[in-house]
Amino acid sequence: MKTWYPEADLVIAHPKIYTVAITCDEVKQGKTDFPIIEDGGVAAKDGRIIAVGTAAEMDRYIGDNTNVIDATGKILTPGFVECHMHCKWTGEQMLNLDFNGVTSRQAILDAVAEKAANTPDGEWIEGDGWNELIWEDSQEVITRRELDEVAPNNPVILLHMSVHTIAANSLALEACGYTKDTPQPEGAEIGHYDDGELDGLLYENGALQPMLKAKPPLTDAQHLESLELIGRRLNSFGITSAIDANLNYKQMHIYNEARKQGKLSYRANLMFYLDPQFGSFEDNLRRLEEMDCVTGFGDEMLKLNGCKVTLDGITAAFTAAMSRREYRQRPGYYGDTIYTQEEIDALVCKATELGWQFGIHTIGDASEDRALHAFQEANKIRPVKELRHYLIHYQLPYEDQWPIMKELGVGVCLQPTLVSQMGEEPLFWPEQVERFQSPGLMFKNGILAGGSSDSPVVSPNPMLGMYYAITRLDETTGKTLSKGDESKVTPIEALIMWTKNSAFFSHDDDKMGSVEVGNFADLCLFDSDFVTGDVEAYRDTKVAKTILGGKVVYEG
Known part of the structure; x- marks a missing residue:
């Protein structure tokens, strides 16, 4: 049986707190200011915030079973939503080739070739995040024939950054049942070369989903x-x-x-x-x-x-x-x-x-x-x-x-x-x-x-x-x-x-969405004050701790 204690489960002491204690109606009316507490403190119990104030005011909530986090010099915000x-979908793609931010068309083809060289024949190869608009060597999209060259023995599907387009090779198209005579889906498109043959490009869900269903299920x-x-x-x-x-x-x-x-x-x-x-x-x-x-x-x-x-x-x-x-x-x-x-x-x-x-x-x-x-x-x-x-x-x-x-x-x-x-x-x-x-x-x-x-x-x-x-x-x-x-x-x-x-x-x-009594104890701690600092620092700002329901679920 779980023992219940009267003191707080968690106390965070001495951070600067951006409470975001404001209502959505107030935001729509143009209000954007809210309490910011220097040398603040937060206490949580049973997954909820039970006190918000100064660090000194948190002492009354601390007992033998309280996890006390000294957040001196850090800032505290609500957990992000x-x-x-x-x-x-993102979790599934974390197992695939990642092309987000890749600025070379050839680098993508090389990565598929390397993957194919180390993948048994017949196994599917998947990649995600390509975007021809940022390629520096050429912005001509990758099509079926090029994918066939680098991966002739594996079905290949590469999902565009927008998640609205797929580039596929011949084996993948065959597995899906697509031919040059397949009717165009409603609200979508199956791409063709000028000679009428499939070019491997599929646009919008009506064309994508049959392909995504053709690959082996997780x-x-x-x-x-x-x-x-x-x-x-x-x-x-x-x-x-x-x-x-x-x-x-x-x-x-x-x-x-x-x-x-x-x-x-x-x-x-x-x-x-x-x-x-x-x-x-x-x-x-x-x-x-x-x-x-x-x-x-x-x-x-x-x-x-x-x-x-x-x-x-x-x-x-x-x-x-x-x-x-x-x-x-x-x-x-x-x-x-x-x-x-x-x-x-x-x-x-x-x-x-x-x-x-x-x-x-x-x-x-x-x-x-x-x-x-x-x-x-x-x-x-x-x-x-x-x-x-x-x-x-x-x-x-x-x-x-x-x-x-x-x-x-x-x-x-x-x-x-x-x-x-x-x-x-x-x-x-x-x-x-x-x-x-x-x-x-x-x-x-x-x-x-x-x-x-x-x-x-x-x-x-x-x-x-x-x-x-x-x-x-x-x-x-x-x-x-x-x-x-x-x-x-x-x-x-x-x-x-x-x-x-x-x-x-x-x-x-x-x-x-705010640090207020009664809310979920979902909170973030940061080592630096990105709100008042150099805006360029946002790119490199890391989370020190993420707290969900009063429990630390991530520590940097």
Whole structure:
């Protein structure tokens, strides 16, 4: 039997505390100041914060069974909250070839060749994170024939940084059943050379999913290992809670098994995915009806967050849906959404009727407008503000959308690291670049903006995300993606993005995202004060300790 003691389980003494003790409503009203406690202290009991104040005030909570951490000279923040990434997927990819940040096309081919030379014939080779926009030797994408040359005896699939494109070799295409005569999937594309033969390039989920299903499935042990791997990585970045998007039934069951076995080291909020890859529009409407539980079902470590729809693609593949301006590099072309206006309206309205929160992937302004129209229709059924429907990415913000968003309480999950490292700046018109996925404009106009990464597209490290939100630097060009400072945020606003604001999207802002009595004891300790220091130091700032529910889960 576990013995209970009256004293605190944990006391952290002498840090400088950035409490982020502020409400989301206050943030939307323009307030960004909150108490900062010098020589502070925090006490936690049974996973919750029971006292916040000065170090001297913590003495009364210390007993024989209290873990006391002397944090002299350190800063303490709430645990970071990631409001949009693919945790399970990232964990799986940690076992593959990693091409994130690789700036050479030839280096990728060489890596595949080396892997093939040490892999038994017939075994699949997977790689992730390639991005032709940052290659220095050539920006011509890798296709089937080149992959056949370096790996003739192994199926090969290489997933693009955007997670919207795959490059595959002949054996992988054969395993998937793709031929030059395979019909084009709805809302997706199977690529061909000029001579009509398959070039190995697959675009969007409708083409990707058959390939991903063709490869050997992970074992149950590998599934669980992937959640442990990503948990350790997230904890190393100070992340204590994350929204995991694009999940199907099996992946949610794996999460439940990990929870039962004590293998979850972050609070996981799961998003049920409604996509044409799982069936027709009618099938997805039925899937909503068939779900036995909705948003909020679960416990403090694992719960259902909402439904997610990918409404359009990405700019780099010309699959994002535009309306106000055509594609800069494809005159007369605007792209289109995956679901029609009538279909997305019906999905959101049905989900709203059933009590689901709804998040929509929107890259182009046409998809943003259609998503907001769907939210307006759903609001006639039930107040959207209560359910907290939101936009994911929101790449092209326009003023005429903001009154609708403020009326309905629609927030946005932004990914500054993705914007900086994707290399899409040359694809946009100059006036679009200045406000491209702009966190500063959101703060200045009363739209709640949460911090996220879209990992595995880019690193989930919040320190990088905060750096790019503050500087608006495009790493691929060296340019600043801002007109003056209007698109930038301050260091305090960046911290709010990855704490209190992000907690809003999992309905947890009343229990996490700030250092306050009654909240989860989810905390981060740092050796240096990145908030007041040189902004360039963000790139190298490391977490000293990550604390989840009053227990240390990572120590640097």
